Amino acid sequence: MDEPLIHVEGLTRRFGTRTAVDRLDFDVPEGEILGLLGPNGAGKTTTIRMLAGMIAPSEGSVRIAGFDPAREPERVHEVIGLLPESPGLYDRLSAKENLGYFARFYAGLDVAAAVDGGLRRMGLEERRHDRVATFSKGMKQRLALARALLHRPRILFLDEPTAGLDPEAARALRMLILDLRGEGRTVLLSTHNLAEAEAICDRIAIFRTRLIAIDSPQALREQRFQPRVRIRVAGDAAAAREALVKLPFVRAVSADVQDATLLLATVDDADRDRPRIAARLVEVGAELLEISAEQRTLEDLYLDLVEEAAQ
């Protein structure tokens, strides 16, 4: 089996007596978008900085495309691109000058082609000679992403790339990130935006100093939550509940505390069992208003896991 592009084992970072990152273990294969989710102060930025070879771990090991960031930071910097939390551009330089400055640090790079290509890709060609101070936040973020991509890195670290952007700019940036995956690049994305993580990440790693869970959003939901069928009936739901409890494939039935007409039936497979539940309710004369497989959101999962980890 191929070695994963990112391999993290027992990664720990302490600042004095405070442990910011505690024994992280995960692998990221080539071409995957992995979302790092966690509350403020969970250690997401510290983790990205350790992987990028910018700060050293206290313990543990990291391999980035086969290189050790702590021992060979320059080799790692050749294969990674970083979009930090703040775009970090020179306001008094133009878009072209900003990209040119960073491009010249990479040996063997065709600077003019890389800069022109980056500006074109991010739709900033017409503003190439304008000083960055005149750019909107979305434009700065796109320019910073162009900078991270100048040398065509295999791995991209994106630290909250859409934070503070308007919905249109955020969507455009998400589309760009998906394009990057299409090109076979591996992306590590730190975000607070759960809908964004759900939409673009192949897997998510939820952590709060320690890794709490890592898998695809769907798999995590399935692991965490038993499937349930939402049933809404007209009038008194007690009779319907009594009928449901007697069904052999229904594991439990609960009533919504705020809505007496809403029942939640725990089953093994919501899609398979939903028609059978509907048939039984019609049989017993219940007036069925709604029946659907319950959709648990990533937010439900995230809050559930993070709160549990905090206890």
Next chain:
Amino acid sequence: MRARIANVLRKEWTLMARSPSNLLFVAVVPLLLVGQALLLAWLVPRFVGEGLGDVDRLRTLLLDQFRFFVLLIPAMVANVFATLSIVEEKVTRTLEPLLATPVRTWELLLGKILAGAIPALAVAWGSSALFVLLACLLGWEAAVREAIGPAWLVSVLLLAPAISLLSFAVGVIGSSRANDAKGAQNLAVLVVLPVFALIAASVLGWVRFTTVGTLVLSAGLAALDVLMLRLAVRLFARESILIRWR
């Protein structure tokens, strides 16, 4: 390696050129120094009366002393540019993406030191040339011939570059260690003090800066420049810069 240092130089100079207040400082301070030295030399007859021999001797002394005043130029320019060099990158958060490129710390710091030291030296040399030219135009050729000897030239051509590099190295160290520009400037003032000490020692006649003595001093400072660059690299704490400047 050289391409990366040249890249830092180019960027720093572009930013300098787009900062009119800094350019004004660089232009005005040397002119003030030149003007002050010439004014003093011009006022000599008022101090010593009309005894022409005394006038020439005092003018010669003042013209000779200018070689030490020239050393103040890079020290003062460094106090403005070098002290901002890293602090500004911290404040604008440009350091993090920069440190994620393959640039090495010594390449970055040497680029920043040279970016300031080269124009500061150019200004110092330009001021010296202007000073000599104006002194000749004022009709003080005799004093100029007397004062501008090998020791004067060694001071301007060798000691000034060594002081210039030292000033910027100390400024960059201060900038990378300080929390703000003011703190960095306070540290960089330490460079100006030894230059003042040189001037005082020369004016008071405690030390006579002969050609050989100035050559030795220049060589010693050049060695110190190399040590300071190494120290700057050692003191450039990437981690604490990134962690403290969130």
